[in-house]
Amino acid sequence: MTQSARRDTRGTPDSTPGTARRRGHPLSRLLHNRVAVVCLVLLALIVAASAFAPLLTSASPTRSTLDDAFAPPGGGHLLGADSVGRDVLARLLYGGRVSLLGGFIAVVVALLIGVPAGLLAGYYRGRLDAVVSWVASLVMAAPAIMVLLVSIAAIGPDTNATMAVLGLILAPGVFRLVRASVTSVREELYVDAARVSGLGDARIVRRHILPVVQAPTIIQSAQMFGVAVVIQAGIEFLGLGSAGQASWGAMLNEAFANLYTKPTMLVAPGLAIVITVATLGLLANALRDALLDTPGPAARRRPRPAAAPASTPGPADDDSLLAVEDLRVTYATRDGERTVVDGVSLTVRRGEVVGLVGESGSGKSQTAFAILGLLPPEGRSEAGRLSFDGRDLRGLGRKERNALRGCRIAYVPQEPMSNLDPAFRIGTQLTDPMRAHLKLTAREAREKALALLERVGIAEPERVYHAYPHQISGGMAQRVLIAGAVSCDPELLIADEPTTALDVTVQAEVLDLLRELQQEREMGLILVTHNFGVVADICDRVVVMRTGQVVETAPAEKLFAEPRHEYTRMLLDSTLEDAPPRAPLRTPATGGPLQETV
Structure with a gap:
C-alpha cells in the first residue's frame, strides 16, 4: 500500500471519535x-x-x-x-x-x-x-x-x-x-x-x-x-x-x-x-x-455546461458493445430549444477504453448522461441509433433502464463526496444495489462489499464499511464509488472525470485501479475527461468533442502522433509536458536572480 493510500485510510478531520x-x-x-x-x-x-x-x-x-x-x-x-x-x-x-x-x-x-x-x-x-x-x-x-x-x-x-x-x-x-x-x-x-x-x-x-x-x-x-x-x-x-x-x-x-x-x-x-x-x-x-442537527447537506448539483451546435457524425461498428449514432441533446429555454449535443457518434467494444475528451462545456457529460438515460426533465435526447449489446435503448422505460443501470452499465461520478448519501453508512450504500440486482442475502452482500473495499485499496474495509461519508477522505470516497460501480459486474463502465477532485498522487492510484479492474473484468470503459495525460495513460481510442460535436476519432497513439483536427492540435499544444522550464525570477531593481530569504 502506498503512502498516499495509507493517508486516505485515516479519513478527514470529521472522522474523529469526538465529532461522532x-x-x-x-x-x-x-x-x-x-x-x-x-x-x-x-x-x-x-x-x-x-x-x-x-x-x-x-x-x-x-x-x-x-x-x-x-x-x-x-x-x-x-x-x-x-x-x-x-x-x-x-x-x-x-x-x-x-x-x-x-x-x-x-x-x-x-x-x-x-x-x-x-x-x-x-x-x-x-x-x-x-x-x-x-x-x-x-x-x-x-x-x-x-x-x-x-x-x-x-x-x-x-x-x-x-x-x-x-x-x-x-x-x-x-x-x-x-x-x-x-x-x-x-x-x-x-x-x-x-x-x-x-x-x-x-x-x-x-x-x-x-x-x-x-x-x-x-x-x-x-x-x-x-x-x-x-x-x-x-x-x-x-x-x-x-x-x-x-x-x-x-x-x-x-x-x-x-x-x-x-x-x-x-x-x-x-x-x-x-x-x-x-x-x-x-x-x-x-x-x-x-x-435537524445533522451534518450539512451534500453539495448541490453544479449546472452542467452547454455547448453550441455542430455536426460531424461517425460510423458505428456492428459488433460494438455500445453504439451511438447521431445523438442530439436539447434543452427547452425561454428563447426556444438549445442544443448542447449535436450529432455525436461513438462506439465502445468489449475490453476497450474510449476517452471522451474536450474542454469544459463541450458536451462530454451531457453525452454520458444521455447514454445513461439520466438527463433532467427539461432535457430531451434523440439518436439515430443508441444500442447496448445489440439492444435498443431508445424505447426503454424507467423499469427497463433501471434493470441495466448499475448491473450491466455502471457509472463513476466526478464528485465522490456529493455522490454518497450523508444519511447512510458506506456499507448500506454498497450493498443496496447488489441486493437489488444480484438478489444476494444481507450476509452475502456484506461479504462481497468488504472484499470489494479491500480490492480497491482500502486498508481497513471493516471500518470504512461502517463509516458515514463524512468520516472518510475524498480519495477513499472515490474508491468506494468505484467499488460500488463494479459490484454488480457491469459490462460497460462510464467514468465521468473520476480524478478531478483528487490530488495528483491519488489520481494516479485511481487510474491504475480503473485500468486493473477494466482488464480483470474485460469491461468496456468510457473515460470522460479533459486531461490528455490521463488519456495517454489509459485509453485505447479517443473521441474529441468541441461545442457538442465530435471533431476527431482515432486510436490514442495515432491521435497523439498525428492529430488531424486543428482543435485537437490546439488542445495538445495547451499541455505543459514539452514546455521549456520557467526562467528564474529577477528583482526589478538590479535585474539579478531573486534571492531566497529565510
Whole structure:
C-alpha cells in the first residue's frame, strides 16, 4: 500500500471519535434536552391518564346527580361536580380521550394525503406536480372555518368525522412541506448515483428521499396535533360536536354557561388544553433541534455546461458493445430549444477504453448522461441509433433502464463526496444495489462489499464499511464509488472525470485501479475527461468533442502522433509536458536572480 493510500485510510478531520459523539443520534440529542424530556413526560402522563381513565376514577363522565350540582372538591368528587352533578375529574379524564383522538385523526388524515402527494409531485414533477399543486392551493384558499361548518351541517355533529375533514384541510400544508423537501434533495448527486446503480424509484424514495422528508414532517405533525386539539375544543365549545360525550371543549362550554355561579369550573379544562398545546409546541421545537442537527447537506448539483451546435457524425461498428449514432441533446429555454449535443457518434467494444475528451462545456457529460438515460426533465435526447449489446435503448422505460443501470452499465461520478448519501453508512450504500440486482442475502452482500473495499485499496474495509461519508477522505470516497460501480459486474463502465477532485498522487492510484479492474473484468470503459495525460495513460481510442460535436476519432497513439483536427492540435499544444522550464525570477531593481530569504 502506498503512502498516499495509507493517508486516505485515516479519513478527514470529521472522522474523529469526538465529532461522532458530539453529533450523536437524534433520540440521544432529544433526551439530552431538558425541555424535551419534561414535555415528553407531561404528554405521556396526559395520554396515560386518558387511556386508563376507568382505573383512575369509578365515576361516570355522563351520569348526573342533581343533589351533587356544583359540589365542591372533596368527598365523592375529587375536583367537584358541574351544574348537573357530573364528576369533573371523570369528565376531564374521559374528555382527554375525545380531544386527543380527534387531534390524532386530523394528523393521520393530513399525513396520509399530504405525504404521498408531496413525494410523487416533488419526485416526478411535470403535470402531476402542476395538478396536485393547483388542488392544494384551491383547498388552502377556502376558509377553513366555513368548510368545517358546512361539513358539520352535511355530516351532522360527529366529532371524529369533523376532525377527518380538518385533516383534509391540513393536508395541503403537509403536501407543500414534503414537496419542497423532495425538490431540494431529488437533484442531489447521490440520488443520481442511486439511479445509475439501477435502483427503482420506490427504493430511491424510501432510502434516500424519505430520510430527508421525515424530520420536517415529524415536526409539523407535532404542531398540527396542537392546532387540532384547539380546533376540536372550539367545535365542542360551540356545541357542534358529538352530543352526550365528555370533552374538554364541552367542559369549557359548561363552565362559561355558569361563569358567574362557579368560575372555578374553567380551571380544569383550561389547564388541560393549555398544558397539552404548550407541551406539543415545545416538543415540536425540541424535535426540530434534535432532528435537524445533522451534518450539512451534500453539495448541490453544479449546472452542467452547454455547448453550441455542430455536426460531424461517425460510423458505428456492428459488433460494438455500445453504439451511438447521431445523438442530439436539447434543452427547452425561454428563447426556444438549445442544443448542447449535436450529432455525436461513438462506439465502445468489449475490453476497450474510449476517452471522451474536450474542454469544459463541450458536451462530454451531457453525452454520458444521455447514454445513461439520466438527463433532467427539461432535457430531451434523440439518436439515430443508441444500442447496448445489440439492444435498443431508445424505447426503454424507467423499469427497463433501471434493470441495466448499475448491473450491466455502471457509472463513476466526478464528485465522490456529493455522490454518497450523508444519511447512510458506506456499507448500506454498497450493498443496496447488489441486493437489488444480484438478489444476494444481507450476509452475502456484506461479504462481497468488504472484499470489494479491500480490492480497491482500502486498508481497513471493516471500518470504512461502517463509516458515514463524512468520516472518510475524498480519495477513499472515490474508491468506494468505484467499488460500488463494479459490484454488480457491469459490462460497460462510464467514468465521468473520476480524478478531478483528487490530488495528483491519488489520481494516479485511481487510474491504475480503473485500468486493473477494466482488464480483470474485460469491461468496456468510457473515460470522460479533459486531461490528455490521463488519456495517454489509459485509453485505447479517443473521441474529441468541441461545442457538442465530435471533431476527431482515432486510436490514442495515432491521435497523439498525428492529430488531424486543428482543435485537437490546439488542445495538445495547451499541455505543459514539452514546455521549456520557467526562467528564474529577477528583482526589478538590479535585474539579478531573486534571492531566497529565510
